[in-house]
Amino acid sequence: MADETVNEIIRLLKKEYPGVRIALHHSNPLELLVSTILSARCTDKRVNEVTEKLFKKYRTAQDYVNVSREELEKDIYSTGFYKNKAKNIKKLSAILIENFNSQVPDNMHDLTALPGVARKTANIVLSNAFGKVEGIAVDTHVKRQSLRLGLTVNKNPGKIETDLMALVPKSDWGIFTLLLIHHGRRVCKSRKPMCGECVLNSLCPSAFSFG
DNA sequence: CTCCCGATAT
DNA sequence: ATATCAGGAG
Structure with missing residues (x-):
């Protein structure tokens, strides 16, 4: 996996979901x-x-x-x-x-x-x-899409985080999770991924297998 | 690895 | 009916 591919993924998702924010409501x-x-x-x-x-x-x-x-x-x-x-x-x-x-x-x-x-x-x-960054939050969406996109071959969240930290620029660690959660809920769904509407379709190794 | 566990989509 | 949902502990 080349670093450039990850940068392209992030660029495309930022363009698709500008101003993406955490969905969990909180005030402190x-x-x-x-x-x-x-x-x-x-x-x-x-x-x-x-x-x-x-x-x-x-x-x-x-x-x-x-x-x-x-x-x-x-x-x-x-x-x-x-x-x-x-x-x-x-x-x-x-x-x-x-x-x-x-x-x-x-x-x-x-x-x-x-x-x-x-x-x-x-x-x-x-x-x-x-506003601090010490790692990359690996939840169910980040795990699923990291595997589908070929960013990792590991299924253990700790190993996935290590793999992602080596690929994703540190300045994007925070937004990377937010982008994948957003994308995972709307397009790259667990059961029925909508590959036909996915902006990452052309660079996703799993796109064909999901039609 | 199993368990915790209600609510919703498929 | 079954899979899945911003996981973590034992």
């Missing part, structure tokens, strides 16, 4: 952290529906600590995995209060030490809440 780092945790195996549409009410009720880490686990579970129920998510959000909130003056840490080491937070979530928060 804590909201983005919670929103990203809730987005695991759940559509961002539903996450935004849930957080619209959630963020009016829970404004600080202390608010998540104060409420009972059962009540928080009910408040995030429809996002799925609600027991794990509620437990992690409560536990993580206690850590923020105890160790970080109730604030969300702005570095990879501290973020990934939080329960329910691994590199994907940390990369999203770092890039979109703090």
Whole structure:
């Protein structure tokens, strides 16, 4: 895989989706952290529906600590995995209060030490809440399209991230994920990719096999 | 590797 | 009915 191919992919997607922005609604780092945790195996549409009410009720880490686990579970129920998510959000909130003056840490080491937070979530928060870049967030869309486009042959998200970091210019690490998520939801879908409408069609090794 | 898990598209 | 959705932990 030549670096030029990746640059062309990024150029075409930027042109197709100018001003692409993160779809998860948030107004501060804590909201983005919670929103990203809730987005695991759940559509961002539903996450935004849930957080619209959630963020009016829970404004600080202390608010998540104060409420009972059962009540928080009910408040995030429809996002799925609600027991794990509620437990992690409560536990993580206690850590923020105890160790970080109730604030969300702005570095990879501290973020990934939080329960329910691994590199994907940390990369999203770092890039979109703090303007920092320490890696490339590899979610289901980035994984699927990186494989289809031939940017990696690995299926492990950690290895995919390493492969992508070697190919994508660091100045594009943040927007790369946003572009692929946007494109993956509209065109390069998991079940029925719309290759006929894809701006990457001519340089995608998988285009023919998807008609 | 399995488990967590509701909601929606196909 | 089944696959999939801004994953992560054990």
